[in-house]
Amino acid sequence: MRTGLDSRLVMRREGFHLDVALGIDPGQTVALLGPNGAGKTTVVGALAGLLPLDGGYVRLGGRVLEDAATGTLVGPAERRIGVMFQDGVLFPHLSALENVAFGLRSRRVPRREARRRAAGWLEAVGLGALSDRRPGRLSGGQRQRVALARALITEPSMLLLDEPFSALDVSSRAGLRRLLQDHLAGFPGPSLLITHDPTEAFLLADRLVVLENGSVAQEGSADQIRLRPASPYAADLAGVNLLVGAASGKVLTIGNHQLVVPEAASGRIIATIHPRAISIHLDRPGGSPRNSWPTRIERIDHHADRVRVQTGPPLPVTAEITPDAQTGLNLAPGSEVWLSVKATEIQVDAG
Amino acid sequence: MTEDEHSIRKAPRRREGRSRTVQRPRRPPAFIAIPATIGLALFALPVLGLLGRAPWSRLATLLGSDLALEALRLSAISSVSAAVISLLLGVPVAWTLCRYDFPGRSLLRGLVLLPMVLPPVVGGAALLFALGRRGLVGSPLYEATGLVLPFSTGGVILAGVFVAMPLMVLTVEGGLRSLDQRFERAAETLGAGRWTVLRRVTIPMIAPSVVAGIALTWARALGEFGATLTFAGNLQGRTQTLPLAVFVALESDRDAALALSLVMVIVSLAVLVALRDHWWRSR
Numbered sequence: 001m002r003t004g005l006d007s008r009l010v011m012r013r014e015g016f017h018l019d020v021a022l023g024i025d026p027g028q029t030v031a032l033l034g035p036n037g038a039g040k041t042t043v044v045g046a047l048a049g050l051l052p053l054d055g056g057y058v059r060l061g062g063r064v065l066e067d068a069a070t071g072t073l074v075g076p077a078e079r080r081i082g083v084m085f086q087d088g089v090l091f092p093h094l095s096a097l098e099n100v101a102f103g104l105r106s107r108r109v110p111r112r113e114a115r116r117r118a119a120g121w122l123e124a125v126g127l128g129a130l131s132d133r134r135p136g137r138l139s140g141g142q143r144q145r146v147a148l149a150r151a152l153i154t155e156p157s158m159l160l161l162d163e164p165f166s167a168l169d170v171s172s173r174a175g176l177r178r179l180l181q182d183h184l185a186g187f188p189g190p191s192l193l194i195t196h197d198p199t200e201a202f203l204l205a206d207r208l209v210v211l212e213n214g215s216v217a218q219e220g221s222a223d224q225i226r227l228r229p230a231s232p233y234a235a236d237l238a239g240v241n242l243l244v245g246a247a248s249g250k251v252l253t254i255g256n257h258q259l260v261v262p263e264a265a266s267g268r269i270i271a272t273i274h275p276r277a278i279s280i281h282l283d284r285p286g287g288s289p290r291n292s293w294p295t296r297i298e299r300i301d302h303h304a305d306r307v308r309v310q311t312g313p314p315l316p317v318t319a320e321i322t323p324d325a326q327t328g329l330n331l332a333p334g335s336e337v338w339l340s341v342k343a344t345e346i347q348v349d350a351g
Numbered sequence: 352m353t354e355d356e357h358s359i360r361k362a363p364r365r366r367e368g369r370s371r372t373v374q375r376p377r378r379p380p381a382f383i384a385i386p387a388t389i390g391l392a393l394f395a396l397p398v399l400g401l402l403g404r405a406p407w408s409r410l411a412t413l414l415g416s417d418l419a420l421e422a423l424r425l426s427a428i429s430s431v432s433a434a435v436i437s438l439l440l441g442v443p444v445a446w447t448l449c450r451y452d453f454p455g456r457s458l459l460r461g462l463v464l465l466p467m468v469l470p471p472v473v474g475g476a477a478l479l480f481a482l483g484r485r486g487l488v489g490s491p492l493y494e495a496t497g498l499v500l501p502f503s504t505g506g507v508i509l510a511g512v513f514v515a516m517p518l519m520v521l522t523v524e525g526g527l528r529s530l531d532q533r534f535e536r537a538a539e540t541l542g543a544g545r546w547t548v549l550r551r552v553t554i555p556m557i558a559p560s561v562v563a564g565i566a567l568t569w570a571r572a573l574g575e576f577g578a579t580l581t582f583a584g585n586l587q588g589r590t591q592t593l594p595l596a597v598f599v600a601l602e603s604d605r606d607a608a609l610a611l612s613l614v615m616v617i618v619s620l621a622v623l624v625a626l627r628d629h630w631w632r633s634r
Contacts, residue, residue: 077541092556154542
């Protein structure tokens with residue numbers, strides 16, 4: 001941990017208390033998940049040096065950036081932390097090229113050199129042809145690519161990605177996600193991805209940290225959280241069914257099982273199905289018969305006011321029902337049941 | 352990449368679609384149109400009256416007189432100086448009022464706006480009591496430097512700054528307030544120091560407000576009458592600006608007054624229309 005990020009962030013605001021210990025190894029990506037108001041963006045501000053700590057410390061690569069006990073405080077300009085802000089926050093009066101070159105110009109790199117390197121970065125994020133455009137004339141996905149290039153060009157010691165996908169439509173999401181995957185893989189420092197979308201967290205991060213009400217509710221790998229969710233929110237996001245497969249028209253093939261979806265797609269896909277969208281029946285259900293299949297219950301977990309049911313082949317998924325439904329259907333591990341899911345409840349992302 | 356190309360092609364179409372759904376109605380309803388017409392007439396009629404009565408054939412001669420030329424020169428110098436000083440002092444005032452919290456801030460904000468509601472004559476009198484040769488500050492200033500502000504061109508400029516700078520503070524403070532501070536924070540994380548943030552982010556982003564502030568302060572200073580008369584007097588060639596010259600000429604030479612008024616109307620209108628097209632529409 002000594003060479004990565006080592007931090008404890010304590011902040012007290014009226015009605016809000018943040019106390020988070022966060023460590024990230026070099027080259028590792030941690031996803032910080034949490035409901036709205038959990039303090040995710042506050043963590044970004046604290047690490048970037050934009051919001052002073054009331055207690056705790058921030059150490060990065062063995063360098064003390066902030067320590068409330070000793071009064072050490074390195075300003076945001078000297079922290080060398082690259083931030084990709086929510087909605088990009090590109091400078092509207094500068095072209096894409098000038099936005100990317102901004103960090104180099106601020107560090108007194110000569111204009112010509114800065115522009116040359118910025119052009120290279122725009123090329124690397126696939127926007128070489130649009131370098132003269134101002135942010136107002138770029139699409140949401142293109143703006144986020146510029147924001148990524150702008151954050152990376154200064155070769156920061158750490159990367160903070162604050163909800164990079166939140167403003168994007170589904171089609172530009174997949175492209176940006178692939179781009180981020182490439183760049184995060186090659187990034188030598190620690191990276192923190194802020195998100196509230198479990199799909200993104202599972203796909204991009206090595207480790208998950210669940211933040212709730214200003215403190216860490218749980219952390220670990222996706223599988224650890226999936227098996228033992230420590231809070232209803234963690235259970236909610238970890239229980240989401242992520243299915244990798246291929247699409248051809250409106251038919252998804254996952255393993256040797258097929259699902260029907262309302263919109264046509266093609267190629268590798270990730271299908272997301274919320275456990276509450278899956279119904280359990282004792283007999284073959286009527287209605288939309290194509291998205292129903294017989295299976296066997298493998299395991300049942302009880303959480304406060306809901307019951308999670310894990311099923312076996314042909315398509316292992318988690319379904320969530322109420323305790324009443326479980327009693328009513330008389331479900332137990334080993335029970336033979338039918339599952340069904342509406343086509344409109346299956347979210348498809350390009351993989 | 353393809354999906355982004357796709358979405359950029361889609362983007363303008365979406366924008367068109369939006370403007371179609373909230374298309375402006377072609378004509379305002381009568382309950383808007385009638386009072387609006389009366390209101391606009393109140394602005395337009397005096398200008399038309401001026402144009403109708405203007406001594407077009409003698410314009411060159413009238414404007415070539417010593418009185419007119421000196422007033423024109425003095426007004427040009429004093430209004431531009433007042434606008435520049437308002438810019439240099441008003442922007443920091445707006446900045447302080449907007450970005451820093453300190454006791455007495457609302458009192459200060461009221462104080463800054465006071466000249467806008469005060470009768471200019473009272474403002475001029477106040478300036479005289481403070482900065483006159485026997486005034487609170489004027490007296491030690493005179494003892495130390497021999498500088499006398501009242502009844503000098505400097506006094507004209509000072510009176511202009513006093514009445515016009517509130518407009519600069521107001522517009523720039525509004526611009527700063529509506530500026531999302533995340534832009535400045537983003538610049539900081541990119542290694543920009545305070546001066547770089549100011550020069551490359553804040554100032555360019557509030558430029559429309561600053562330009563509007565310059566235009567308004569300049570126009571206000573150009574038209575200043577009461578405070579100038581009280582504080583600086585009406586000395587031809589030294590403190591007699593265009594409005595004062597018009598006032599004097601109305602008694603003696605009506606055509607000269609009309610000619611000078613015409614100059615003020617045309618110059619002010621030209622500047623305001625040009626700026627409005629250039630800056631305010633783009634906001």
